[in-house]
Amino acid sequence: MSAAPPKASGIGQVRSEWGEMADAATILHADLDAFYASVEQLLEPSLRGKPIAVGGGVVLAASYEAKAFGVYGGMSGRDARRLCPQLIFVGGHFSDYQRLGDAAIKVIGDFTPLVERISIDEAFADVAGCTHLFGTPAEIAATIRRRVRTELGLPISVGVARTKHLAKIASQVAKPDGLVVVDPAAELSFLHALQVELMWGVGPVTRTRLDAIGVATIGQLAELSERSLTRLLGPAAGEKLAALAWNRDPRQLKPHRRARSAGAQSALGRKPAVVQIIRPTLLHLADRVATRLRAKARPGRTVTVRVRFADMKSVTRSITLDAPVCTTVTLARLAENLVRVTLADHPGEKIISLLAISVSHLEEHWDLALELPLGLADEALRPGSPTAMARWAADCAIDRIRDRFGWEAIGYGSAALEAVRSVPDAFRRLAEKDL
DNA sequence: TCTGGGGTCCTAGGACCC
DNA sequence: TCTGGGGTCCTAGGACCC
Numbered sequence: 478m479s480a481a482p483p484k485a486s487g488i489g490q491v492r493s494e495w496g497e498m499a500d501a502a503t504i505l506h507a508d509l510d511a512f513y514a515s516v517e518q519l520l521e522p523s524l525r526g527k528p529i530a531v532g533g534g535v536v537l538a539a540s541y542e543a544k545a546f547g548v549y550g551g552m553s554g555r556d557a558r559r560l561c562p563q564l565i566f567v568g569g570h571f572s573d574y575q576r577l578g579d580a581a582i583k584v585i586g587d588f589t590p591l592v593e594r595i596s597i598d599e600a601f602a603d604v605a606g607c608t609h610l611f612g613t614p615a616e617i618a619a620t621i622r623r624r625v626r627t628e629l630g631l632p633i634s635v636g637v638a639r640t641k642h643l644a645k646i647a648s649q650v651a652k653p654d655g656l657v658v659v660d661p662a663a664e665l666s667f668l669h670a671l672q673v674e675l676m677w678g679v680g681p682v683t684r685t686r687l688d689a690i691g692v693a694t695i696g697q698l699a700e701l702s703e704r705s706l707t708r709l710l711g712p713a714a715g716e717k718l719a720a721l722a723w724n725r726d727p728r729q730l731k732p733h734r735r736a737r738s739a740g741a742q743s744a745l746g747r748k749p750a751v752v753q754i755i756r757p758t759l760l761h762l763a764d765r766v767a768t769r770l771r772a773k774a775r776p777g778r779t780v781t782v783r784v785r786f787a788d789m790k791s792v793t794r795s796i797t798l799d800a801p802v803c804t805t806v807t808l809a810r811l812a813e814n815l816v817r818v819t820l821a822d823h824p825g826e827k828i829i830s831l832l833a834i835s836v837s838h839l840e841e842h843w844d845l846a847l848e849l850p851l852g853l854a855d856e857a858l859r860p861g862s863p864t865a866m867a868r869w870a871a872d873c874a875i876d877r878i879r880d881r882f883g884w885e886a887i888g889y890g891s892a893a894l895e896a897v898r899s900v901p902d903a904f905r906r907l908a909e910k911d912l
Numbered sequence: 913t914c915t916g917g918g919g920t921c922c923t924a925g926g927a928c929c930c
Numbered sequence: 931t932c933t934g935g936g937g938t939c940c941t942a943g944g945a946c947c948c
Contacts, residue, residue, distance in 0.1 A: 598948085599948070677946090678945085678946070714945085781942095792942085796941090
């Protein structure tokens with residue numbers, strides 16, 4: 478049974494004919510357009526209106542002018558240049574990306590504290606509690622867009638709707654540099670006309686499966702029985718997509734989500750799977766990860782490594798410890814053991830193309846002064862052992878020196894690390910979630 | 913022609929305990 | 931000795947997102 482649609486309205490809540498409360502459209506999704514490329518065009522006016530790509534060997538971001546040629550993020554620089562010979566590669570002003578991304582989110586925060594930041598250039602917000610101060614959600618969205626444009630010089634698209642899913646889709650539809658408000662009375666007609674790949678959770682694999690049974694639009698997806706959807710995609714994904722297609726989005730806005738894992742990876746090209754390559758690479762990755770964990774006092778109990786072979790197939794191995802780790806050398810040793818096991822399980826693989834370390838089961842807050850995290854003495858896993866104490870002291874000393882003199886001032890140096898630096902550290906840092 | 917880096921969530925099987 | 935179920939944790943893999 479379906480209730481009569483709520484009367485179209487602006488603010489707060491409206492009452493349907495059946496008497497229950499129906500939410501109004503107060504969720505905003507704001508998304509800076511072609512963010513890194515827009516920043517470059519802002520900083521260097523001669524680049525405006527031209528196809529540009531941030532990056533070099535790999536395209537990290539492309540301007541709309543470049544996208545028109547089929548250039549997209551993640552593409553190799555060579556392919557991009559082939560598609561668009563006049564493409565201009567720019568170096569990347571990474572600290573400006575961080576500064577301007579933060580500033581744009583802060584504009585949203587001037588209206589409501591209920592902001593859920595998704596990434597450097599994207600956030601949800603709920604303005605239900607501030608319409609009496611700033612006007613309708615649509616007016617607030619327009620103000621945000623105007624302020625980001627005038628104060629920061631950047632284009633930002635905003636979607637306004639009753640749910641996160643609809644707001645997110647609306648901002649995608651609004652791009653570039655637009656605003657789309659989804660009237661609560663017209664949600665299904667808006668949603669069902671769109672392509673399935675706009676849905677949250679539909680990636681290449683699901684799209685292909687849906688395509689194979691002739692489903693291209695969200696409306697067609699909605700017509701499928703939940704049973705056939707479940708058969709096609711599995712119980713959880715099937716149920717979720719059915720719910721989203723009928724506009725039942727259970728997700729709440731979560732202003733303060735804590736990270737559940739932290740990791741680092743490094744593509745290697747093609748390297749022999751030997752200790753001379755593996756050990757320094759893992760030490761560098763462990764250094765990156767463990768430093769972040771220590772900085773936020775969030776050591777973790779599960780260590781996972783990923784090894785990608787020459788054919789791009791990758792394998793993971795993990796171990797869960799009794800006590801959490803955030804000591805660089807300890808993490809590196811654990812990772813090396815896991816990689817050794819992985820390689821032993823795949824004796825035919827002599828070439829590796831990527832190594833990754835991730836730490837999960839993070840402690841909420843570990844009082845480092847009271848209880849030392851795990852140090853892996855070679856003979857025993859024993860927090861507080863002399864070996865653990867020594868490694869901990871060394872890490873603390875390195876952290877302090879870096880705080881004063883910068884990351885590059887000191888470290889677990891090695892000459893074998895050129896390959897690890899295929900992407901600048903400053904760029905990697907942009908993608909890191911706050912722990 | 914070979915494909916970057918940092919994350920989240922889900923599934924499924926097995927170990928182990930009650 | 932066999933049968934049975936529920937719950938939790940761990941591991942490995944995969945899809946997806948920005």
